[in-house]
Amino acid sequence: MILEVLISVPLLVFLTCKLWSHFNQSYFILSLCKRIRTEDGSPLEDKIYVTPTKTRFGNNFDLLSFTSASIFNFMRDACDQAKGRNYLWYFFHAPMYNVVRAEEAEEIFQSPKLITKNMVYDLLKPFLREGLLTSTDQKWHSRRKALTPAFHFNILQSFLSIFKEECNKLTKVLNQSVDKELDLNQVIPQFTLNNVCETALGVKLDDMTEGLRYRQSIHAIEEVMQQRLCNPFFYNIVYFYLFGDYRKQVDNLKIAHDFSSQIIEKRRTLFRSKQLGQADDFGKKQRYAMLDTLLAAEAEGQIDHEGICDEVNTFMFEGYDTTSTCLIFTLLMLALHEDVQKRCFEEVENLPEDSDEISVFQYNELIYLECVIKESLRMFPSVPTIGRKCMEECVVNGLVMPENTQINVHIFDIMRDPRHFPNPNTFQPDRFLPENTVNRHPFAFVPFSAGQRNCIGQKFAILEIKVLLAAMIRNFRILPITLLSDITFENGIVLRTQQNVKVKLLRRKQE
Template sequence: MNLLPSFSVETWALLLGFVALLVVYGTWPFGVFKKLGIPGPRPLPFFGTCLEYRKGFLEFDTACFQKYGKVWGIYDGRQPVLAVMDPQIIKTVLVKECYSTFTNRRPFDLAGAIKDAISIAEDEQWKRIRTVLSPTFTSGKLKEMFPIIKHYGEVLVKNVQKRAEKDNAFSVKDIFGSYSMDVVTSTSFGVNIDSMNNPKDPFVREMKKLVKFDFFDPIFILTFVFPFLTPVLAKMNVSFFPKDAVDFFMRSISKIRQDREKEPHKGRVDFLQLMIESQNSTSHGNGENHSYKGLTDTEILSQAFIFIFAGYETTSNTLCYLAYELATHPDVQQKLLEEIDTVLPNKAPLTYEAMTQLEYLDMTLSEILRLYPLGGRLERACKRDVEINGVTIPKGTIVIIPPYTLHRDPEYWPNPEEFRPERFSKENKESIDPYTYLPFGAGPRNCIGMRFALLTLKVAVVALLQHFTFQTCKETQVRSTSRFETCTRGAGCLVSHRGCQHQTLCFHRRCTFRHYASNCVQTTAKFLSFNLYSFVYRQVCVFLLLQIPLKLKSQGLLTPEKPIMLKLVPRTNTARAEA
């Protein structure tokens, strides 16, 4: 039986030449780190080291650190990526050489409507946008915006009171997700929704759709393996983000802006209004220097959109982890309660000034952000060949800093898995190297919304702890001293991650996939002589089914793999006892 197709010699020559070129294309960049003497895991053609992410990229980073030290090289597809955990190199990348060499993040050409957002913009455009937006996040502007956040803190308390009357225990993500969504949409462009009581509101529906997009869709895989296709797809207006959700928010923002231009502003302060005012204030300025011009209409829409996208899930996840740690550390919670009752006795209304006086709350939030940093990695693109502390970084390399792993380095953090807010007391804080603690990044391109994020977290915590305490229940998943069951959305965690209760389900799925793969191979063998393309296609499918994890989500955010179930018990006395 002839298993090979009857092709002519010329066809075979072309086919073999094509395969050879394909192999060269898929492996050509993989000698970069070997030449430089930088250790790292062995890459596979086209995929590089990305299949290691099936363990979760936070776990992968930690494993690489333990095996290779403070500097190692990996490959995201064909893209060389240098991971660093040396504080001196981190300082140079994020601060010293920011403007000259490491100005930009990884290119994100298929960003669609948010291509002009501050987190994606590059070089001079980024500098201009940052300059225009920085006054929006000053203490004075946040103080003006505080009543909006405070209002939704009160709504949060009312919703929890209703929920606590019905359920003995519930997922804290339900309440914090609603609070986060309400604050983000209201402070971004003035839309008032009570998302917990209005789950079918269009803003709620489209927001949830937006944050559930999947980086491992066919478009992402295609551009990942064949990056030269990215400019072509960008010209075709292809984007990773769901078009209907993006269009909804863009239409909404445009309409809100048009309405405000028709009617006089009535004193409400939100980010959209502040950006419009900044645009108006610079519209009559000197137009010769472009770096001082205000935002364009498209840029305003992009910033409003990214505020929503970046602020929703990060806030709700951080509050979930904080609630869990307080419930499992009642001594810490008690200290926090005493401080709140001292600064705000008898459930006094929240004020901006009071939020700045809660020192132990600051320590607690700092420790939460150490254990559970908002994002998985910090990234910078290298614009020229450079040597830092004896490490050569070639032009075009992406430099990553993994805060999750850095924050757990025992060299800088004794007993790193322990939840201990006292690490950030005034006495201890002075001894912390600022480049070993990076929940919001560092340098000129750090998170511009850091103060706003912390204020939003504080209001939620204080408002709830004035009325409730967090307690564990039988449904609470208690973490071990070394690990809490989390997944990174986009990191590729398996459902059997850390021996969770879904291990049996995961085993059956694996068996099903392997059985399916075996059938594919047998079927391919029968029809190989009929179609060589079918053979290649099926082999690729088999390979992907066996290697790509089952749980590929989005964004690279640290997210609880299981719902965090807690009880919120009403407090009876909040008056501070006399000394």
């Protein structure tokens, strides 16, 4: 109590900075011995751009007091300074190797050893714990193997009716917004969250009284993660406890984890009673959910309740926010490019008039719409950066990486490389027509990552996105309100904008 009274926040911050400075003096001397070096003994600067530092303590203080927006700009500026080369930072207790070229990303994606995520993912562990996104080694291998059947084509076909059902609900909502300003950030995330809840968990989120509270808790958890990402002091749990939104994180984690546990228990009861696949009292079949794969593994002793909770929370986080981000940017691009939207309308107009009759195969045949989605993902990848960590000294792209070296693969910059995508800041869906992709580097377009740790749900996501876009394009003309020049990008686990994206809908006349 006495210390709390005597030590003011400014004084404690000053003392923390002095302590941090002392730590970094030790770190700087240590890093001289543990710096990255070239395998052939040539000067490091010949193979990689070494980013200048603001202090003699490496890049530790370069991000101090940054916001999500300034971190995004900092990384883009670093890429510009490197002039298209990969570049090096020295942060905290390890070097950080930043990859912005497809040629060097290839070795990282294909390496069987580089599968452990870097320290940024540690900030996700209070929420996702040891789920598929954050786990590594044997646990990751076994979980990936167990979950792969849940994304089989036959399972995806069964999800199609859910996507259509949610689309019909959303279309009714959108009909009330015709000729008005529509905030995509308000309506699209609810659609994608409902989809992933019913497909992954087998439960309609809107039917649950705590559904809205759960959605709010997810956003609150991410806000806290963003706070920690933007302030290097908050990586330290003690400092975060004292000055960060620690209590906000704890309260919202409890809401999210309790909710998922409740849903799991409800589905487990159904699973044990062997009612799956049987008709209910209304003659409607119980659908197979991804959660059922985990429950089957639990019955065989391959996973426990905590493990199921981890994977369910991972499904929710990865399947909800990333998909809504892609949809929002794609709708914005369609609004800003009337000619592209017209071509998409001409394509979807050939689908059966009754959406219930549209098959997965017919959605797969929407080639140009898929090009539009891919070009949107190229320019605005839902996950702009992914990370890896060297668990032991290893050679990567001719560089000797000390143990614990952090690796950032900047997907945002890789997919805007003018060597592979001329005029990279221009929206051109034709880039992805089959004849235009023949000679492209196989790792130049990696919005879902690549290699062993690629996104397990990418086919799921593309199908969900196609179903909604097709429905919206058939029913509405999409006009722009928000312009690209209005947008300020923010860095995070998912690409964000400071401003909500808004469009205007006009009902299509029957022609």
